[in-house]
Amino acid sequence: MKRLIAILALFSLPVFSQINFPSYYQQNDMSFASAGAYKFGLYGWDNPALLSTLHQPDFLFTWNDKIGDWNDFNNWGFFAAVPNFGFSMYNQTLNNFHTTDFRLSAALGNKSFSAGFGYGWSTGDVSVFNRADIFSLGLLIRANKYFSVGLVGNLPTNGEREGIIDLALRPFGTQLVTIFGDYLLSRDMQPEEINYSVGAVVEPLDGLRLVGRYFENKNINVGIEFSFGSIGLMSISHLDKDGKQLFNSHGIRIGAYDRNIFSRFISDNKIVELDMKGQLKYQTFRLFDNSNSLIELLDKIETAKNDKSVSAIAINFSGAMINREMLWEVREKLKEFKQPGKRVYIYIDRAGMDEYHFASVADKIILDPLGSITLNGFLIGRTFLKGSLDKLGIGFHELRYFKYKSAAETYARENFSEADREQRQILVDEYYEIAKQDVCEGRNFSPEQFDNLVDSLIAYLPDEAIKLRLADTLGRWSDISKIIEKYESKSRALVTPSSLEKYNLPKDNYWSEKPKIAIIYAIGGTSMDDGINARSLFKQTESAFEDDNVKAIVLRVDSPGGDALAADLIADVLRKNKGKKPIIVSQGFVAASGGYWLSMYADTIVAAPTTITGSIGVIGSFFYNKTLKQDLGLSTDFVKRGKFADLGFGFTLPIIPLSLPDRDFTEEESQMIETRIKLLYKDFVNRVATGRNKTFDEIETIAQGRVWSGRDAKKLGLVDILGGLSDAIEVARLKANLNKEEFELKEFPPRPLININAFIPDLLPIKVEDKSPLLEDLKLRLKYNGEPMLMLPIDDLEIIKDWSY
Numbered sequence: 001m002k003r004l005i006a007i008l009a010l011f012s013l014p015v016f017s018q019i020n021f022p023s024y025y026q027q028n029d030m031s032f033a034s035a036g037a038y039k040f041g042l043y044g045w046d047n048p049a050l051l052s053t054l055h056q057p058d059f060l061f062t063w064n065d066k067i068g069d070w071n072d073f074n075n076w077g078f079f080a081a082v083p084n085f086g087f088s089m090y091n092q093t094l095n096n097f098h099t100t101d102f103r104l105s106a107a108l109g110n111k112s113f114s115a116g117f118g119y120g121w122s123t124g125d126v127s128v129f130n131r132a133d134i135f136s137l138g139l140l141i142r143a144n145k146y147f148s149v150g151l152v153g154n155l156p157t158n159g160e161r162e163g164i165i166d167l168a169l170r171p172f173g174t175q176l177v178t179i180f181g182d183y184l185l186s187r188d189m190q191p192e193e194i195n196y197s198v199g200a201v202v203e204p205l206d207g208l209r210l211v212g213r214y215f216e217n218k219n220i221n222v223g224i225e226f227s228f229g230s231i232g233l234m235s236i237s238h239l240d241k242d243g244k245q246l247f248n249s250h251g252i253r254i255g256a257y258d259r260n261i262f263s264r265f266i267s268d269n270k271i272v273e274l275d276m277k278g279q280l281k282y283q284t285f286r287l288f289d290n291s292n293s294l295i296e297l298l299d300k301i302e303t304a305k306n307d308k309s310v311s312a313i314a315i316n317f318s319g320a321m322i323n324r325e326m327l328w329e330v331r332e333k334l335k336e337f338k339q340p341g342k343r344v345y346i347y348i349d350r351a352g353m354d355e356y357h358f359a360s361v362a363d364k365i366i367l368d369p370l371g372s373i374t375l376n377g378f379l380i381g382r383t384f385l386k387g388s389l390d391k392l393g394i395g396f397h398e399l400r401y402f403k404y405k406s407a408a409e410t411y412a413r414e415n416f417s418e419a420d421r422e423q424r425q426i427l428v429d430e431y432y433e434i435a436k437q438d439v440c441e442g443r444n445f446s447p448e449q450f451d452n453l454v455d456s457l458i459a460y461l462p463d464e465a466i467k468l469r470l471a472d473t474l475g476r477w478s479d480i481s482k483i484i485e486k487y488e489s490k491s492r493a494l495v496t497p498s499s500l501e502k503y504n505l506p507k508d509n510y511w512s513e514k515p516k517i518a519i520i521y522a523i524g525g526t527s528m529d530d531g532i533n534a535r536s537l538f539k540q541t542e543s544a545f546e547d548d549n550v551k552a553i554v555l556r557v558d559s560p561g562g563d564a565l566a567a568d569l570i571a572d573v574l575r576k577n578k579g580k581k582p583i584i585v586s587q588g589f590v591a592a593s594g595g596y597w598l599s600m601y602a603d604t605i606v607a608a609p610t611t612i613t614g615s616i617g618v619i620g621s622f623f624y625n626k627t628l629k630q631d632l633g634l635s636t637d638f639v640k641r642g643k644f645a646d647l648g649f650g651f652t653l654p655i656i657p658l659s660l661p662d663r664d665f666t667e668e669e670s671q672m673i674e675t676r677i678k679l680l681y682k683d684f685v686n687r688v689a690t691g692r693n694k695t696f697d698e699i700e701t702i703a704q705g706r707v708w709s710g711r712d713a714k715k716l717g718l719v720d721i722l723g724g725l726s727d728a729i730e731v732a733r734l735k736a737n738l739n740k741e742e743f744e745l746k747e748f749p750p751r752p753l754i755n756i757n758a759f760i761p762d763l764l765p766i767k768v769e770d771k772s773p774l775l776e777d778l779k780l781r782l783k784y785n786g787e788p789m790l791m792l793p794i795d796d797l798e799i800i801k802d803w804s805y
Contacts (some may be wrong), residue, residue, distance in 0.1 A: 044086030044105025048116025207261030399620030405705025561594025617705025
């Protein structure tokens with residue numbers, strides 16, 4: 001406190017002037033309360049630092065009847081602001097003299113600390129009203145949700161400097177009750193009549209605010225404000241020490257959305273419209289990106305569920321390209337949305353098994369008149385390249401020592417091994433049974449009906465789909481409002497999620513930065529400088545643990561594995577920090593091999609029933625030249641010193657930047673590699689056993705590189721909970737003892753600003769895919785040629801290649 005007073009004293013040092021500049025209380029006679037106690041104050045006029053708390057553009061017009069009647073407008077103020085910037089005008093009239101004060105203000109900061117600056121000037125009879133240009137400096141400090149400190153220094157170019165300290169206390173940590181006080185520090189040539197005030201603001205109902213304020217001269221202000229969302233009305237009575245009315249101040253606010261006094265009475269008159277076209281990404285760009293991210297879509301559905309004005313969700317599913325696991329997560333969130341009796345409408349045009357599985361959650365499915373539904377079942381297939389490699393003259397050495405570790409079969413075989421066929425068939429059966437169970441529940445089919453639908457026709461055209469109850473009606477998305485009217489009891493407006501109250505409310509209900517749950521994305525192959533980008537992700541994961549405001553960690557893993565070093569770099573951060581903060585892993589479409597290595601030290605692992613997980617095993621592969629070099633007319637030569645110096649030496653293909661070693665491993669080298677792979681496997685199993693609190697033998701029996709569905713992995717103890725990302729966040733919240741509305745998510749890595757590629761035109765009439773999955777897989781394998789790897793086959797690498805952005 002001594003330091004604060006010292007800072008303010010600097011602002012109040014006397015200057016050599018004969019002008020008595022109007023004091024803080026004289027300039028703010030229309031304020032509802034002290035600046036830090038009431039929303040955004042007067043938009044930078046009273047404390048410029050408050051502008052950093054504004055969430056939307058806002059405008060306030062105030063006036064009082066100090067001179068004349070309530071409608072004479074002799075004294076008025078106009079305050080306009082956008083986030084971080086404000087402009088103010090304050091007009092005063094006295095005995096045919098008048099002046100207008102102007103002020104520009106700006107602020108930077110966050111909800112815990114912000115600083116602001118303002119510059120003011122005046123026009124009119126400035127000498128009569130003792131006006132001069134003025135500089136304002138402001139600080140706002142809110143270290144927690146209970147206490148606010150505001151500091152203001154007013155520095156006129158000609159007059160007395162003054163400092164103001166503004167303190168506010170919220171006993172309950174919410175806007176319900178705010179107790180405040182402010183104190184003026186100055187060295188006036190003429191002592192001020194008022195040096196302090198105290199009071200309280202009470203908000204018994206959202207949008208209804210009552211204020212009482214006592215001043216040093218024993219005057220009292222009593223005020224009331226009504227907020228109706230984007231419009232607000234306020235009135236303050238100024239009373240003398242005997243309770244006699246001196247004058248009244250009034251205000252009208254238009255612009256930023258505020259808590260609405262009538263929101264509790266609003267009926268369910270809205271239907272939220274969701275467009276799921278395109279991919280569902282993990283992170284979108286901050287600017288010029290209208291695509292959906294998983295976390296944002298889940299939050300929109302949750303927000304609609306909790307909004308009393310929403311009765312239903314209507315989803316345009318045309319053009320959706322979303323993987324099976326993410327669709328399951330969104331479907332589960334829609335099931336939660338329906339629990340309070342709300343409804344879901346889904347429009348489809350061409351739907352396959354995964355798409356129809358998703359759509360079956362709807363109360364009503366609307367099928368396009370020229371659409372179709374294809375229920376052909378599930379298939380996992382693979383292209384084998386052994387014959388092609390033989391014809392090209394490329395040799396391939398599969399370094400496989402574990403039954404189910406099939407990552408190299410693409411290049412080593414012409415068909416599935418029995419072990420790989422076994423584990424893939426089980427996955428297909430799981431996909432089928434999960435879809436069957438959900439579709440039968442959603443559409444009220446018997447299991448036999450579902451099987452018959454799958455095996456009867458290749459595709460169901462619209463009329464047949466209606467007849468068999470696969471869809472409820474035919475129609476186009478452009479007519480969705482009319483279609484829904486047939487099923488709703490009254491007409492309801494289609495709205496976008498951004499219009500919902502939660503996304504527009506001011507943040508003044510919670511002072512300070514909220515505690516955070518970190519969402520860390522480990523997406524793609526485990527590699528140091530691409531895929532999960534372990535080198536940079538390591539630093540970001542460490543920073544999440546070091547951030548005192550981050551109370552729990554959720555690691556989202558969508559990775560088929562790759563380099564053990566890259567996987568362990570991240571896993572080791574989790575291991576070292578285990579016990580300091582809750583660590584929850586949310587597994588996406590695939591979290592196997594190196595992806596499971598990333599997961600194994602978590603306190604809780606959450607996976608979807610269809611997640612591909614496990615694959616606790618190690619494999620190696622080695623490409624080398626047979627006859628390709630000779631066929632291309634290439635030759636190589638070298639000198640060496642060291643027995644194994646030539647291992648890996650070879651030629652580089654012209655045009656394509658791929659290199660092939662000249663020779664295969666010798667028998668001695670093969671034995672060395674086998675030893676390395678088996679040692680790494682043993683280490684992998686031991687680490688999983690430690691992380692999952694099991695014995696080596698318990699893990700070994702379910703390892704050997706075998707993949708499991710999330711549902712089977714839970715039975716085996718490799719996964720703790722079946723669920724999605726929102727479930728993982730809820731587990732983290734409970735473990736961190738955070739209140740449901742009092743935390744925020746913090747993403748790592750931070751969302752990128754802009755996608756520059758979107759602004760580069762395609763110069764060719766045919767768009768060429770810049771990243772072939774096969775070529776990327778070859779480059780990865782050649783990069784780690786002969787090294788022990790924690791990875792899945794190419795078909796699992798391909799499925800996640802574009803989910804990051």
